[in-house]
Amino acid sequence: MSSNVSLVETVKKQYAFKMKAYIDAFSSLVGIQFIAFLFSLGGGSSSMGTSDGYHFELKFYSADLVIIFTFIWIFVTAITITTKPYRNQDFTFVTNRMSSSLSNILFLLSASLLGAFTAVLSRFLIQTVAYFLLKEDLYIASVMTSEMMIGITVSLLYVFWISSIGYFVGTLVQIHKGFALLIPVIVIGSLFYDGFMQRDAMLLDTVSILFFRVIDGPVCD
Amino acid sequence: MTFAALIPMAVIVALPLLFFIVRVKKKVTHWLLVVYIGVLLLSVVAAFFIKSDEPEITDRPRDDLYEMLYSGEIYAKGSNLLLKEDSFPIEGEKVRVTSSYGDESSSVYIERKTEDDQKMDVLAYGSFSIAKLDVAEEIVLPAVQLKDGTLTIVYPEYQKLKTSIVMNEFTIEQFTGNKKYNSEFQIDGPILLVRIPPDLEIEADSTTELISIDEWK
Amino acid sequence: MNVIECNGLTKAYFRKNVLNGLTFTIEENKITGLIGRNGVGKTTLVKILAGLIKETSGEVRVFEQHPFNNLYTSANTILVDDQMFFPPALQLHELLEVAQSFYPNWDMELAQRLLQYFSFDPSHYHQTLSKGRTSTFNMIIGLASRCSVTILDEPTTGMDEAVRKDFYRALMKDYLAHPRTILISSHHLNEIEDILEDVLLIKNGKTLLHESISDLKEWAIALQGASTVVQKWLVERNCIFQRQVGKDTLYAVVRDDFTKENKEEALRGGVEFIPVKASDLCVYLTNDTKGGIDDVFER
Known part of the structure; x- marks a missing residue:
């Protein structure tokens, strides 16, 4: 009467289970991207006027903010699924620690994919609303399909990377609650420390190098 | 992006979506997602109907209008900055200049040609850009008219120019190496250069100040 | 298995x-x-x-x-x-x-x-x-x-x-x-x-008893009778539970290892043998004291 189960089968089942059970994460994705979308419509303008009768105004539209908000969303989601109630849910059904983690990773990967895809596509929503509803004249940076694919892939990798940081932090906190205090202290502390030492914040430098450095030479022509 | 490019993208999205619609029992969240992705895809389609220009970024260094002007070489070197050129045949020996420029007087720069071709050339120079985008074409330039020995310059009303740029996301730019936009503005001019034959007599009323650039050479 | x-x-x-x-x-x-x-x-x-x-x-x-x-x-x-x-x-x-x-x-x-x-x-x-x-x-x-x-x-x-x-x-x-x-x-x-x-x-944290339920029902037996007589039978036996019932009557639970002769002898002495319910036995066995809560009040 006892039955054998394989790890792969269990991970598959747990993954399917998590896609159902953690569905609230997806509603919050839509919510958070919608807020970012509204901010993107409003923000990012600057202007200049001269005495001889000119007033110039400039407004930037892009989905950058939506992508950043998606980072925050996946970070929080990754931490959330490491918490005790979520782990206990796994153990209500068939699992071991390995299958539990593997299915979490698969879930985060799927969530990252969805998040990255919608975030990059939201640029078209911003553009459409700005043009048809706000009646703006737009200069639109051209984007080729291959570039869209690069955008989605790169965003996916970033989002997935952030999720792994969140998962790691969440797991540390589960090992010892002290990390919940220690990690923010280290992060914020390093900013202050660099400030006292009168140098650029190492953390911010790292982040800006990672996200905003243009990789030399066009990858796709 | 071309329209044909939509097809592979549509397939990528539609397949999981179809699977989802057929196989999964739907909840509010599912509908929310379906509607959201639907709206996003519609907006991709709608984006094809947007009439827009692609921003042409000129990375060449902008010639400095005033430097050229004060060195007296604007006519020789400033063809890049030339926005409009009018030419009027001259009748008579004398031209009066008048302009409408609110309370202050406006400056008009005078350069004498070396030979007499019985023509008066009025050239408008200027450099206007927003975030490295050349917007000079959208600037309304002063209207110039020569009639009965009087050159009338009518300056335009207060001008407002708004530019909106849809940028590629940083995740794209990072790997395609596209230029970043900045929020630089450039409002130089417009200045009017009037080139007249060597012995033409020219005078202005109180609305206008005539500045000869010949001595600066 | x-x-x-x-x-x-x-x-x-x-x-x-x-x-x-x-x-x-x-x-x-x-x-x-x-x-x-x-x-x-x-x-x-x-x-x-x-x-x-x-x-x-x-x-x-x-x-x-x-x-x-x-x-x-x-x-x-x-x-x-x-x-x-x-x-x-x-x-x-x-x-x-x-x-x-x-x-x-x-x-x-x-x-x-x-x-x-x-x-x-x-x-x-x-x-x-x-x-x-x-x-x-x-x-x-x-x-x-x-x-x-x-x-x-x-x-x-x-x-x-x-x-x-x-x-x-x-x-x-x-x-x-x-x-x-x-x-x-x-x-x-x-x-x-x-x-x-x-x-x-x-x-x-230890196994006290692992028996089938039918064995458990016969595992112990209660003796009830005049205190002095019952006490005599408790000598050299491990008393699991005892309680004073009314004046001079004792109710005591012990492991049922009486022989037939023992029982007859006890019966003649006025001791009554009462089967112990399995659930009661479990309560008695898991108590730390022999008298249960009564011990708290009797000093």
């Missing part, structure tokens, strides 16, 4: 031993009651058996495998208690579907009929259930999963009397149709006495 084997099983929390060298074996397809007072480590034991926590030392085998972090054990064992966590986003009927996907022997028809019988709304959420309803729902999961080892930890918490009876009857019927190894932990024997085959009595 032994499904569960424990040998010198010890579990310590903060250096305090909750389980202290527990040794027992449970055979296949037996219903065993795990009896002990609150806080003797019943919950700790079943969590170790279900592979949720790891023992500190000693040996534990379920299906001849070490249960901790073991997929095989996890698939063939289910632990039903009032701490089962279910995802808040899923409705009851979805939880059944999820359970079906995980447990190979799952009986969906049974689950749905039980859900209907106990008049659950399948579209409700697990969080909104009251304590008793939660226990009932968890029990449905436990029954329908038909795991080879089904562990029920205080399964009837919060259930009302009628549901309790229904539940034990359902358990019995399903067991008869699909025999499996069932471990029911409870601090009270009397409500589960009828369905048990074996009783495993735990005290201070």
